[in-house]
Amino acid sequence: MNKTHNPEGWMRPRGYSNVISATGRMVFVAGQVGWDEREEFTSDDFTDQTRQALLNIKACLEAAGAEPAHIVRMTWYVVDKQEYLASLAEVGATYREIFGRLFPTMSMVEVSALVEPAARLEIEVTAVVPE
Numbered sequence: 001m002n003k004t005h006n007p008e009g010w011m012r013p014r015g016y017s018n019v020i021s022a023t024g025r026m027v028f029v030a031g032q033v034g035w036d037e038r039e040e041f042t043s044d045d046f047t048d049q050t051r052q053a054l055l056n057i058k059a060c061l062e063a064a065g066a067e068p069a070h071i072v073r074m075t076w077y078v079v080d081k082q083e084y085l086a087s088l089a090e091v092g093a094t095y096r097e098i099f100g101r102l103f104p105t106m107s108m109v110e111v112s113a114l115v116e117p118a119a120r121l122e123i124e125v126t127a128v129v130p131e
Helices: 046-063 081-086 088-099
Strands: 003-005 019-021 025-032 071-078 105-110 121-129
Touching (some): 025 046, 046 088
Antiparallel strands (some): 003 019, 071 121
16 A cells, blocks of 8 residues: 655655555556657657656556556656656546546656657556556
8 A cells, every 4th residue: 555644844845745655565666758569659748758757657557566656666768857747637637637636756857868768758567556
């Protein structure tokens, strides 16, 4: 069972959790970029690539017998922090459309480049499936 926590007296975070405790079978999803199952990018738009990366994560979880509700940690790597911030409303709506109101622990890191030159972001996930 996954349970969120927040240190006493801390403000409640918006869009993520500060702490999650979990027990069960761990599932690790490699960094997913915004390409399709044929490893082809259909858009260079940040939100479009986010949508595809999230759909890729969902497919990977399903392949491992997990679901989005089991996600306990996400790390987002973006090549342009300003692009991410400018797309935040659309990215948030896309995220909620695919994953609902799921708020795992999250980190977002700006990087100078990703291995795939056309990728605008890469997201890796850890999930814990209750036993």
